[in-house]
Amino acid sequence: MDIFNSIDWYLILTSLAKTVVVLGIILTMVSYTVYAERRVSALIQDRLGPNRVGFPLTLLGAKKDFSPFLGGLGQPIADAVKLLIKEDFTPAHVNKFYYWIAPALGIGAVIVSLAVIPFGSSFLGDKMVIADVNIGPLFIFAFSSLGVYGIVLAGWSANSKYSFLGGIRSSSQMISYELALGLSVIPLFLILRTLNLSDIVDYQIKNGWLLIPFTNGSLDLRKIILWIPIFISFVVFTISMFAETNRLPFDLPEAEQELVGGYHTEYSSMKFALFFLGEYAAMIAGSSLIVTLFLGGWHCPFIPDGAGNGGLDVLHALPDWFWGLVNIAVFFTKVALLLLFFIWVRWTLPRFRYDQLMRLGWIFFFEIALVNVFIAAFILALYPN
Amino acid sequence: MAYTVSRPKLTFWEKMYLPQVVGGLVITMRHLVNMLAGKTKVVMQYPEEKPDAHLPPYYRGAPALVKDEKGRERCVACQLCEFICPPRAIRIKPAELPATSQWAKVEKFPDQFDIDMTRCIYCGMCEEVCPEQAIFLRKDYAITGFSRDQMVHDKTKLYEIGGTLEGLVFKWNPLK
Numbered sequence: 233m234d235i236f237n238s239i240d241w242y243l244i245l246t247s248l249a250k251t252v253v254v255l256g257i258i259l260t261m262v263s264y265t266v267y268a269e270r271r272v273s274a275l276i277q278d279r280l281g282p283n284r285v286g287f288p289l290t291l292l293g294a295k296k297d298f299s300p301f302l303g304g305l306g307q308p309i310a311d312a313v314k315l316l317i318k319e320d321f322t323p324a325h326v327n328k329f330y331y332w333i334a335p336a337l338g339i340g341a342v343i344v345s346l347a348v349i350p351f352g353s354s355f356l357g358d359k360m361v362i363a364d365v366n367i368g369p370l371f372i373f374a375f376s377s378l379g380v381y382g383i384v385l386a387g388w389s390a391n392s393k394y395s396f397l398g399g400i401r402s403s404s405q406m407i408s409y410e411l412a413l414g415l416s417v418i419p420l421f422l423i424l425r426t427l428n429l430s431d432i433v434d435y436q437i438k439n440g441w442l443l444i445p446f447t448n449g450s451l452d453l454r455k456i457i458l459w460i461p462i463f464i465s466f467v468v469f470t471i472s473m474f475a476e477t478n479r480l481p482f483d484l485p486e487a488e489q490e491l492v493g494g495y496h497t498e499y500s501s502m503k504f505a506l507f508f509l510g511e512y513a514a515m516i517a518g519s520s521l522i523v524t525l526f527l528g529g530w531h532c533p534f535i536p537d538g539a540g541n542g543g544l545d546v547l548h549a550l551p552d553w554f555w556g557l558v559n560i561a562v563f564f565t566k567v568a569l570l571l572l573f574f575i576w577v578r579w580t581l582p583r584f585r586y587d588q589l590m591r592l593g594w595i596f597f598f599e600i601a602l603v604n605v606f607i608a609a610f611i612l613a614l615y616p617n
Numbered sequence: 618m619a620y621t622v623s624r625p626k627l628t629f630w631e632k633m634y635l636p637q638v639v640g641g642l643v644i645t646m647r648h649l650v651n652m653l654a655g656k657t658k659v660v661m662q663y664p665e666e667k668p669d670a671h672l673p674p675y676y677r678g679a680p681a682l683v684k685d686e687k688g689r690e691r692c693v694a695c696q697l698c699e700f701i702c703p704p705r706a707i708r709i710k711p712a713e714l715p716a717t718s719q720w721a722k723v724e725k726f727p728d729q730f731d732i733d734m735t736r737c738i739y740c741g742m743c744e745e746v747c748p749e750q751a752i753f754l755r756k757d758y759a760i761t762g763f764s765r766d767q768m769v770h771d772k773t774k775l776y777e778i779g780g781t782l783e784g785l786v787f788k789w790n791p792l793k
Contacts, residue, residue, distance in 0.1 A: 275648070275649045275652040275653065276645045276648050276649050277648070278651075278657050278660075279659070279660055280660045576649075579645060580638070580642050580644070581638065581641060
């Protein structure tokens with residue numbers, strides 16, 4: 233019976249609750265990111281996009297469907313239902329075991345990496361992060377690299393040349409850009425002196441967001457000079473994140489014109505949907521990391537946190553749990569804005585050629601990130617505090 | 618033969634790439650904002666808005682039979698359209714006019730006249746070949762049905778689409 237007493241039931245139950253909530257939010261967000269992608273791309277190209285799907289009341293015997301106010305917001309639900317009830321076809325020429333395991337790896341790795349992101353301050357006295365580990369960014373990098381296995385296995389096991397080429401491209405691209413991705417944030421860790429994402433957010437509350445250093449109301453010379461390496465790492469990190477998540481202009485693994493569908497050419501139905509979800513979930517995970525590292529996480533000036541600290545005095549009239557929820561909303565709003573930026577870039581830039589992509593990764597970003605580490609270290613040596 | 622493509626000379630800022638990216642982002646954002654503000658009007662919301670008013674006079678929609686101003690059938694069942702029809706969409710069953718009829722000299726009329734709209738390619742050859750100007754391509758484009766049978770236009774349906782057309786028709790001319 234000792235084992236039962238030694239288990240921290242509070243920790244297990246709260247973690248489970250948080251996991252369910254985060255998974256729910258992320259999956260909803262994924263489907264509506266797809267919808268946003270379609271609508272924004274349409275608007276950019278002077279079209280309208282999916283604007284009709286509402287409630288199919290005609291199926292229930294009504295005269296007309298209801299859609300005017302929804303403006304197509306039912307589209308993701310319809311898409312999901314379509315993908316679920318489609319025939320799940322496994323071609324005869326595939327390596328079945330790896331063919332089946334690849335989509336699960338693809339999305340699993342991404343979703344696990346979301347566990348360390350602090351998505352809110354605290355709610356009813358509980359910290360709004362599923363796993364408050366001291367190696368947050370490393371954990372995320374490790375798991376986002378594991379995502380490569382999903383793609384490589386999918387490309388290889390499908391036994392088709394298009395999938396194979398897509399898998400090769402994707403893996404080499406992710407390996408090249410992970411280098412720049414990891415190196416570009418080292419200056420941040422020199423400045424922050426911690427790898428715990430919650431502590432990183434706390435630092436940004438006290439000293440201003442890293443990218444917008446005056447959010448705490450003060451600005452001095454050290455901050456301004458340090459802003460230079462931080463901005464460089466932000467640019468390199470964001471662009472590498474585009475490459476890491478296979479987004480345009482780096483979407484060579486699924487260049488339709490060359491590779492049919494890329495590594496998921498041979499997949500159908502829910503297995504394809506898992507890749508699709510994984511891709512967008514990776515976008516969300518990447519945006520969450522950018523928000524946490526550079527844009528202050530769940531913090532918004534003037535708004536108190538869930539424990540009743542900070543913010544304007546007037547706002548303390550409302551209960552703390554309310555502000556805890558507001559902090560969560562602030563975090564996901566920031567992520568959503570960043571996702572819109574991802575989409576905006578996708579529908580602006582054409583795809584890079586493969587050699588240009590490799591050149592950019594190895595010759596520019598790797599070197600810039602490396603030099604940036606030294607710039608940051610030099611500034612920190614000049615202005616230790 | 619090999620030929621050289623002249624590359625445009627890039628300025629320093631263009632070579633820096635990122636400013637150009639920002640320029641591109643501004644362009645796409647302008648399109649988005651114009652769409653949201655309703656300044657760009659390109660898309661027609663089909664079932665609510667229809668292109669009927671903008672159809673050109675030469676538009677080739679569904680083929681239909683027409684009657685003259687006195688309500689007489691123009692078609693003489695000569696079957697030229699049936700023979701010319703490339704996808705063989707037209708089926709005509711001719712019948713003879715009774716000798717007692719006032720228009721007995723016309724001799725024939727179509728007893729049945731079917732156009733299979735699942736086959737019709739809207740080429741307009743039937744209209745072109747018709748010696749009596751009895752078949753015309755109208756501006757109807759939304760030809761729908763729940764079954765293949767419903768997609769076959771029979772004589773009643775064809776006259777319903779076609780309506781009447783005034784003007785000279787050779788066969789009714791007593792001098793000829």
